[in-house]
Amino acid sequence: MSERSGSCTRCGRALKDSTSVRRGMGPVCWVASGGNVFESDLTADDQEWARREAVLLQGGEIDLGANWRYIDHDPKVALQIPRWMRISVRYRGGQFEAYGFTVFVGERDVKEIIFARSPNVRVAYAAAVTAGPQSDARAHRLMRVQARRAKGRHPRTGRGAAA
Numbered sequence: 683m684s685e686r687s688g689s690c691t692r693c694g695r696a697l698k699d700s701t702s703v704r705r706g707m708g709p710v711c712w713v714a715s716g717g718n719v720f721e722s723d724l725t726a727d728d729q730e731w732a733r734r735e736a737v738l739l740q741g742g743e744i745d746l747g748a749n750w751r752y753i754d755h756d757p758k759v760a761l762q763i764p765r766w767m768r769i770s771v772r773y774r775g776g777q778f779e780a781y782g783f784t785v786f787v788g789e790r791d792v793k794e795i796i797f798a799r800s801p802n803v804r805v806a807y808a809a810a811v812t813a814g815p816q817s818d819a820r821a822h823r824l825m826r827v828q829a830r831r832a833k834g835r836h837p838r839t840g841r842g843a844a845a
Contacts, residue, residue, distance in 0.1 A: 692819035706816055715822065717815035720746050724808055735803045738773040744807070745770045750814040751821035752784045754793065764821045767795075771803070771810045778803045780810035782817070 688697050692711035697703045705712055712718065726734075734744060748768035765784040772779050780797040798809030 690819075691816055692822055694823070705812065707819055711819060712815060715815035715819040716747075716750070717812075720811045720814070724804075724811060731804060734771075734807070735778075738771065738778060738803060741773070743770045743772045744810075746810050746814060750782070750818050752782070752795075752817045753821045753824050754784070764825070765793075767814070767817060769797075769810050769814045771807050775799075777801055778806035780806045780813060782813060 688703055689695065690697055690702070690708050690711050691706045692715055693708070695708060697706075697708055702708045702712075705717060707715060707717065738744065746769040748766060750767040750769060751764040752767035753764050767782045767784045769780070769782040772781065777799040778801070779799050782795045782797065784793045784795070785791075797813040798806050800806045800809075
């Protein structure tokens with residue numbers, strides 16, 4: 683994944699600081715991908731974390747939005763069209779889960795994706811907060827590559843003819 687290689691998931695540029703490497707995106711791309719929307723939730727006090735854990739243990743879910751783009755990349759398909767993904771945190775099978783499910787407009791096909799499972803609610807929540815922006819950034823980058831190819835440009839640089 684990009685966060686391991688030190689390049690931005692969204693734009694591909696080299697990452698320079700530890701926060702960007704952890705997120706997998708530089709600060710501009712993090713905000714452009716919606717990363718700032720739920721990030722402040724991670725700095726909640728212990729009382730709020732206890733409340734969240736109690737809600738989840740009682741069968742509730744914490745929803746982190748449905749406007750995340752998701753592309754289930756298939757290299758055999760020429761044109762990848764993003765699905766919309768809802769990301770939530772729940773308690774299931776003795777663990778907290780960060781998960782998402784995708785819906786393709788006009789279809790009934792729903793796909794569930796587990797991003798993380800942990801006995802620690804904070805770990806699962808942090809995975810959910812990062813999953814949306816990461817997914818949105820990957821979709822953005824793939825759609826840029828597709829647009830460049832459609833225009834006969836190099837998929838990575840956007841210049842000249844594609845090789």
